[in-house]
Amino acid sequence: MPQTIIEPETVPAAWPHRHLLDLERLTPEEIRTILDTAAVLKTATEGCRKKLSVLSGSTIVNLFFESSTRTRTSFSLAARRLGADVIDFSAAGSSLSKGESFIDTAKNLEAMGIDAVVVRHQTPGTPHLLAQQLEVGVINAGDGPHEHPTQGLLDIFSIRERLGDLSGITVGLVGDIAHSRTARSNLHGLIKLGAHVILCGPPTLVSPRWQEVGVEVSHDLDAILPRCHVLNLLRIQFERQSTRPFPSVREYAHLYAMDRDRLRRARKDLLILAPGPINRGVEVTADVADCEQSLILDQVTNGLAVRMAVLWLTCGRREGAA
Amino acid sequence: MPQTIIEPETVPAAWPHRHLLDLERLTPEEIRTILDTAAVLKTATEGCRKKLSVLSGSTIVNLFFESSTRTRTSFSLAARRLGADVIDFSAAGSSLSKGESFIDTAKNLEAMGIDAVVVRHQTPGTPHLLAQQLEVGVINAGDGPHEHPTQGLLDIFSIRERLGDLSGITVGLVGDIAHSRTARSNLHGLIKLGAHVILCGPPTLVSPRWQEVGVEVSHDLDAILPRCHVLNLLRIQFERQSTRPFPSVREYAHLYAMDRDRLRRARKDLLILAPGPINRGVEVTADVADCEQSLILDQVTNGLAVRMAVLWLTCGRREGAA
Amino acid sequence: MPQTIIEPETVPAAWPHRHLLDLERLTPEEIRTILDTAAVLKTATEGCRKKLSVLSGSTIVNLFFESSTRTRTSFSLAARRLGADVIDFSAAGSSLSKGESFIDTAKNLEAMGIDAVVVRHQTPGTPHLLAQQLEVGVINAGDGPHEHPTQGLLDIFSIRERLGDLSGITVGLVGDIAHSRTARSNLHGLIKLGAHVILCGPPTLVSPRWQEVGVEVSHDLDAILPRCHVLNLLRIQFERQSTRPFPSVREYAHLYAMDRDRLRRARKDLLILAPGPINRGVEVTADVADCEQSLILDQVTNGLAVRMAVLWLTCGRREGAA
Numbered sequence: 019m020p021q022t023i024i025e026p027e028t029v030p031a032a033w034p035h036r037h038l039l040d041l042e043r044l045t046p047e048e049i050r051t052i053l054d055t056a057a058v059l060k061t062a063t064e065g066c067r068k069k070l071s072v073l074s075g076s077t078i079v080n081l082f083f084e085s086s087t088r089t090r091t092s093f094s095l096a097a098r099r100l101g102a103d104v105i106d107f108s109a110a111g112s113s114l115s116k117g118e119s120f121i122d123t124a125k126n127l128e129a130m131g132i133d134a135v136v137v138r139h140q141t142p143g144t145p146h147l148l149a150q151q152l153e154v155g156v157i158n159a160g161d162g163p164h165e166h167p168t169q170g171l172l173d174i175f176s177i178r179e180r181l182g183d184l185s186g187i188t189v190g191l192v193g194d195i196a197h198s199r200t201a202r203s204n205l206h207g208l209i210k211l212g213a214h215v216i217l218c219g220p221p222t223l224v225s226p227r228w229q230e231v232g233v234e235v236s237h238d239l240d241a242i243l244p245r246c247h248v249l250n251l252l253r254i255q256f257e258r259q260s261t262r263p264f265p266s267v268r269e270y271a272h273l274y275a276m277d278r279d280r281l282r283r284a285r286k287d288l289l290i291l292a293p294g295p296i297n298r299g300v301e302v303t304a305d306v307a308d309c310e311q312s313l314i315l316d317q318v319t320n321g322l323a324v325r326m327a328v329l330w331l332t333c334g335r336r337e338g339a340a
Numbered sequence: 341m342p343q344t345i346i347e348p349e350t351v352p353a354a355w356p357h358r359h360l361l362d363l364e365r366l367t368p369e370e371i372r373t374i375l376d377t378a379a380v381l382k383t384a385t386e387g388c389r390k391k392l393s394v395l396s397g398s399t400i401v402n403l404f405f406e407s408s409t410r411t412r413t414s415f416s417l418a419a420r421r422l423g424a425d426v427i428d429f430s431a432a433g434s435s436l437s438k439g440e441s442f443i444d445t446a447k448n449l450e451a452m453g454i455d456a457v458v459v460r461h462q463t464p465g466t467p468h469l470l471a472q473q474l475e476v477g478v479i480n481a482g483d484g485p486h487e488h489p490t491q492g493l494l495d496i497f498s499i500r501e502r503l504g505d506l507s508g509i510t511v512g513l514v515g516d517i518a519h520s521r522t523a524r525s526n527l528h529g530l531i532k533l534g535a536h537v538i539l540c541g542p543p544t545l546v547s548p549r550w551q552e553v554g555v556e557v558s559h560d561l562d563a564i565l566p567r568c569h570v571l572n573l574l575r576i577q578f579e580r581q582s583t584r585p586f587p588s589v590r591e592y593a594h595l596y597a598m599d600r601d602r603l604r605r606a607r608k609d610l611l612i613l614a615p616g617p618i619n620r621g622v623e624v625t626a627d628v629a630d631c632e633q634s635l636i637l638d639q640v641t642n643g644l645a646v647r648m649a650v651l652w653l654t655c656g657r658r659e660g661a662a
Numbered sequence: 663m664p665q666t667i668i669e670p671e672t673v674p675a676a677w678p679h680r681h682l683l684d685l686e687r688l689t690p691e692e693i694r695t696i697l698d699t700a701a702v703l704k705t706a707t708e709g710c711r712k713k714l715s716v717l718s719g720s721t722i723v724n725l726f727f728e729s730s731t732r733t734r735t736s737f738s739l740a741a742r743r744l745g746a747d748v749i750d751f752s753a754a755g756s757s758l759s760k761g762e763s764f765i766d767t768a769k770n771l772e773a774m775g776i777d778a779v780v781v782r783h784q785t786p787g788t789p790h791l792l793a794q795q796l797e798v799g800v801i802n803a804g805d806g807p808h809e810h811p812t813q814g815l816l817d818i819f820s821i822r823e824r825l826g827d828l829s830g831i832t833v834g835l836v837g838d839i840a841h842s843r844t845a846r847s848n849l850h851g852l853i854k855l856g857a858h859v860i861l862c863g864p865p866t867l868v869s870p871r872w873q874e875v876g877v878e879v880s881h882d883l884d885a886i887l888p889r890c891h892v893l894n895l896l897r898i899q900f901e902r903q904s905t906r907p908f909p910s911v912r913e914y915a916h917l918y919a920m921d922r923d924r925l926r927r928a929r930k931d932l933l934i935l936a937p938g939p940i941n942r943g944v945e946v947t948a949d950v951a952d953c954e955q956s957l958i959l960d961q962v963t964n965g966l967a968v969r970m971a972v973l974w975l976t977c978g979r980r981e982g983a984a
Contacts, residue, residue: 067775069719075391077417088770091749095721095774098747103420105413119620126410126616129640130417131389294770298763318773397713399739425742427735441942448732448938451962452739453711 029334037149037156038328040165041206056327066322074101076133081107083139093136096325128152133333155332163197170203172321176313185212193252195224200293222263243284250291251301277303351656359471359478360650362487363528378649388644396423398455403429405461415458418647450474455655477654485519492525494643498635507534515574517546522615538564544585565606572613573623599625673978681793681800682972684809685850700971710966718745720777725751727783737780740969772796777977799976807841814847816965820957829856837896839868844937866907887928894935895945921947
């Protein structure tokens with residue numbers, strides 16, 4: 019039988035929440051609880067491949083209002099690997115096209131006895147609004163340019179898995195900071211765990227105001243490169259931009275793409291992350307994306323581990339509960 | 341383990357059918373069998389939240405040719421809560437776009453060893469046609485403006501759960517009777533169980549010919565309001581109308597919307613139903629939709645109970661069968 | 663419980679491959695291994711209706727870039743009948759719309775711990791390319807006009823189930839040979855198992871060059887009819903043709919449609935196959951499609967058996983493995 023038992027089966031008491039809305043409002047201890055739980059689940063599932071039964075009988079709904087392969091599939095697989103059922107809800111073909119309000123749709127899903135809603139929406143704060151209205155768990159899978167907490171967690175998990183403690187580590191987030199919920203979730207999580215964060219990109223995509231929250235801002239990748247233990251190369255969000263923030267893709271790649279030449283000038287143990295989907299030749303060249311220092315595919319596997327942890331922590335059986 | 345056993349596991353002998361096509365041709369006893377079975381299953385699943393295994397190994401196909409969130413998801417969840425697998429078939433991206441006939445598509449699904457087809461189609465009588473052609477169970481999830489039997493059953497279940505016996509109860513069906521398969525299924529079921537039914541709406545949406553089947557017809561909600569134990573507020577089916585049946589939405593709401601003021605003039609124990617998706621401010625105001633007398637979200641939960649009952653009755657193991 | 667055990671649970675050693683890409687490069691012995699395995703699984707599942715648990719804990723991904731009901735649903739059901747989970751991936755709404763490469767998408771799915779990819783793509787050779795890049799199993803569900811190996815296998819399975827050995831049997835493949843991946847997979851498989859193959863259709867759809875690989879070519883159905891034990895009536899692929907390959911559908915049907923009259927002039931035990939979706943009145947008349955000699959719906963059921971066999975052979979537990 020493929021079902022493994024993890025002991026104890028009850029959710030760690032250190033996680034008191036029904037929801038996961040953002041990393042900005044979590045404590046360092048809460049973030050560590052998620053990461054530690056993800057590590058336990060990754061081992062228990064032999065690298066996120068085997069099934070557990072801790073959420074057997076539960077139903078998770080994917081409520082996605084933006085296109086997604088990776089994140090939706092990752093949540094679906096994470097839920098199934100814990101034994102839960104998954105329902106995919108898409109905005110097209112739904113009662114929303116008959117004029118029903120978003121909250122009414124969610125309340126209807128809740129009345130069907132589901133256990134959690136994984137929501138992606140173009141409007142910042144949508145998961146927070148849902149969490150106020152619903153009794154069941156709400157998990158933010160990306161709310162516009164605001165946060166994408168499980169992406170931040172899986173990036174941090176991937177770094178921690180290689181480097182152990184994050185305190186004193188310098189992480190460069192490179193590229194399209196302005197439009198990136200991934201950047202926001204990363205920087206909140208990284209700062210809480212003691213890392214030094216540098217935001218790096220063209221002035222049109224990296225505001226100096228970020229310095230106010232305690233991160234370094236740079237527009238010169240070559241200048242910060244030797245100091246970085248980790249580079250996280252953010253995708254240029256072409257689909258979120260109404261005007262071009264830089265003269266040309268070629269110009270951007272010239273200044274900010276991670277290529278062989280820059281790799282030679284970086285620390286020998288530099289780790290390279292890139293939350294997919296990647297644009298090969300834009301933020302990273304093909305050879306660097308596939309090199310040994312790249313954690314790009316590890317990130318995908320670790321996304322499963324982190325999402326299993328979040329689903330279990332928000333929906334799992336609690337100590338003393340029936 | 342999440343799987344509960346209900347005893348006996350065989351389907352009640354009082355249900356002799358393979359299909360559920362409409363309520364018009366069911367006997368009162370058959371309707372009561374479905375409702376009683378739904379009540380048993382609702383309890384056995386702790387309010388439609390837990391899973392059973394009575395249909396474990398069965399496969400249900402959702403064959404939907406019109407957009408639907410609530411009904412399709414409700415059938416999917418009902419099937420899974422009984423342990424069945426579910427396949428969603430949508431007309432887009434199917435062989436129907438290669439010119440295959442509807443019946444051939446269904447026969448092909450049948451040849452794949454499925455157990456029942458849940459069909460929604462814009463053409464009245466489509467489920468009846470399928471039932472003639474297939475050996476497996478056919479469940480009508482709405483055939484144009486004709487019938488929507490599980491919606492009728494869940495509305496009646498919700499009333500019966502509160503009031504017990506329906507004989508002598510007066511139920512007002514308010515709104516867009518002309519385009520409503522929900523109205524049709526409700527009135528056939530309610531009459532068979534002994535309720536008095538009043539159809540109420542503007543003359544363009546409520547034909548006097550309904551009096552021929554033994555129901556009362558009114559165009560004045562305020563006149564019938566004090567006599568009603570239950571009001572079922574039907575959605576204006578804007579998407580089914582080529583010409584406007586009333587001068588304006590505001591005019592309609594003025595005459596037929598259930599609001600605080602009308603609530604004060606109704607029986608103190610009036611129950612309010614509305615088959616979603618609701619248009620807040622059109623057939624019902626937001627405060628009334630969310631008030632204590634509203635069964636709107638109960639209806640959603642009971643929809644699962646009724647659909648579990650229908651799937652089990654049509655697909656479950658029968659006394660004496662292998 | 664619905665789960666049956668087949669013994670032994672390990673995959674036959676005679677199947678050494680991780681992938682199923684085409685029939686052209688399989689040995690006759692390998693083809694027989696798939697067919698024999700399909701026969702065992704069909705029996706073990708009581709005609710492809712019951713569930714097994716041999717792939718419990720595995721995840722199969724359907725990666726379809728062309729519309730499909732039958733094949734995608736058949737693979738989904740086959741996977742579930744073996745106890746596997748299924749993820750449907752569609753090109754629309756995916757990261758491919760954000761500019762990600764096809765291979766990167768597949769590698770990401772692989773990093774999520776899946777066990778096999780079932781791929782349909784309009785470009786010949788796509789499954790072969792994927793198989794070079796991925797560690798997990800790749801199953802070709804149709805690559806443009808090149809091959810559709812499980813369709814070829816299910817056609818051959820259906821013939822073998824009736825006739826036993828195929829050596830010495832004459833099979834006519836009629837119709838749109840030029841655009842048909844089904845024709846290609848059939849002819850490679852049939853020849854390897856010792857059948858005599860005749861390709862028959864209008865000169866614009868059947869090239870004389872096929873004679874080079876050892877099959878007979880004819881443009882006159884009536885001439886070859888008395889010699890055939892089996893006719894496989896291929897669908898005219900209207901959606902793949904930029905110019906009309908014959909004057910009119912009526913003209914085509916006059917020359918090549920299998921109708922009552924031709925049935926009378928054929929062998930009394932002629933078997934008729936048609937890989938759906940069928941165009942009634944074009945390649946086959948309605949009465950012949952539904953007659954006793956027609957295996958059309960058997961083919962659909964056998965498609966499940968063959969796909970279960972392929973999934974088990976490529977993903978199942980191997981002798982001596984942990």
